[in-house]
Amino acid sequence: MAAKTLIIDGKAVSAEEGATVLQVARDNNVAIPTLCHLEGVYDVGACRLCLVEVAGSTKLQPACTTKISEGMNIQTDSDRLRKYRRLTLELLFAERNHVCAVCVSNGHCELQTLACSLGLDHVRYDYVFPKWKVDVTHRLFGMDHNRCILCTRCVRVCWHIEGAGTKNVAGRGATAKIISDLDQPWGDSESCTECGKCVMACPTGALFHKGATAGEMEHDRDKLEFIVNAREKQQWLP
């Protein structure tokens, strides 16, 4: 495959054709914040946290789904980008009920970590305080829509790693939600294999092991990449 040369944050780099901006940035130790991206499954560009500036375009591009091209000049950090990323995070916090102090994922949450790293000490928007029912009908796992950011990681791992297709998205806009099968209680799902990959994948405390208490839920996200590497590359590397 042909190599492409491009510039990221003023530094000339080269990468194989077909790679995404995010892949190339990470290969060159340039950190770009992400939330919906998950190693091992395809990207959907849903969260808009990885937006970058591409010279010649006024539109910001998501690094996870934008393929590199020859001569591209990319800026991954700027006042404008920080402003947009902060705004995106604020909207995520305002949209549902994220109460870190008592959350099962407190201390192990990607949303919380990102908010801390971007200095998000308050939210400028009114909180919506929606009423979402918690689904703990499953024998092993729970789903709390209050903490869901609709990244769809759980849907992607369920369909494309496990192949069960239990998790889906229903509804639109702010009322969209993750469902099991045809929007039935998770415990009633016939397709769920109880593999727990969705729980491993979740960036927040939305999916958790039943019985988990505050700060106790640690998602083993590396396990998913391990499974994919084992299956596709025949590499069983920890």
Add this chain to the structure above:
Amino acid sequence: MSKRIIIDPVTRIEGHAKISIYLDDAGQVTDAEFHVVEFRGFEKFCEGRPFSEMPGITQRICGICPVSHMLASANAGDALMAVSIPPAADKLRRLVNLGQIIQSHALSFFHLSAPDFLLGWETPVAQRNVFGLIQSNTDLARAGIRLRQFGQEIIEVLGGKKIHPAWAVPGGVRSGLSDEGRAKIRAWLPEAYATARVALDLFKHTLESHQTEVEVFGNFSSLFMGLVTPDGSWEHHGGKLRFTSSEGALVADQLDPQTYFDYLGESGESNSYLKSPYYTPLGFPKGIYRVGPLARLNICERMGVPQGDQELANFKSMGQGAVTSSFLYHYARLIELLSAIEFVERYLDDPELTTGPLRADAGINQLRGVGVSEAPRGTLFHDYTVDRDGLLQKVNLIVATGQNNLAMNLTVAQIARHYLRGQEISEPMLNRIEHGIRCYDPCLSCSTHAVGQMPLRVRLIAPDGAVLNEVARG
């Protein structure tokens, strides 16, 4: 529905209080009311949450006694799962509660109450606080602050942090006691004993010049309630409930906390967000009871530790039957503090503390579960009703300060009756009323009293309802 909301939020009441004093035609005090005018709403917004999250959520009710809520909540979780927790977990929970009792009692005595009687009622408010104590008696203040730290260190060693440790969980606890933690606690013991002793001697000396306070600061007949062991010893976690009378008679014993609603009623006052529980067989208001250190020492026959038992004997000699003066809450608190240190030492030598499993695992086996624990301020109940999946349908919290509400009203009236002259509300009288409330160490004093005064409004009301005088502070 709105009525329920009014009754519900006793959970945290630090901050704002209001007192009304009623006069008859002759200008004599007939009644007094202590109002708490805050609403927290924990009982409502916990609805719909999984029961396993409740220890983490409810302990956010308070920054002083989060451990008490964590334990009562975990205990309610045990009841929902219908499990007996592993012995090591039970002992570890007790150890953390002792740490909680030590730190909270040290705070109440050294930071909040001692400035009143050590510096004097007439001392200006700007100096009559812990900072004034630091200036006038540096060593004592430092020792008191360090004693509180000792209690906090026990909580941190076990729970990972001093405030809001998410450590006790339904079924047990999340982690054990490390050798390093054990050594750390042990190293503190001599200093903790010494400070507790100093405080006890100091208070006993104070009593010599404060007999009027003993007489009029909430000195009345009431029932006393708290947990006891099966043989009637002092208890702070687990155990069963006992009621005794002012005459020292056993009213009821070994009552199962799981069925508290069979013998405890709750009377809602329209003018306060506090609920007023009472012992139903005696009705309202005859069934008024007090909880907390004074009650726990009145109901028990022994502390179960040598130094504590020695002090208990002296304490019991101060009353005929029971000790009825709320001013002696302070003494009872210090005896509990000393005894708690002795119990901590005992647990450190207990080999069972580090053996076996720490957490029982089970699903929902009962749809209603009651958790009970002795918080520093008195018996704390968490009553949860869940659906089959473990989501909270109903939450009822009965907090110590609510149970002492009626007693606090009586205390305020008694102090006002003794000190009120005409319609003038003087500063020393206000200070004494404030202290009458402070004897109970209610949570409403947590936030503001530490810097000198609690936000307090006192109103004198004539028989026709006219407000004769009103003084506001804070």
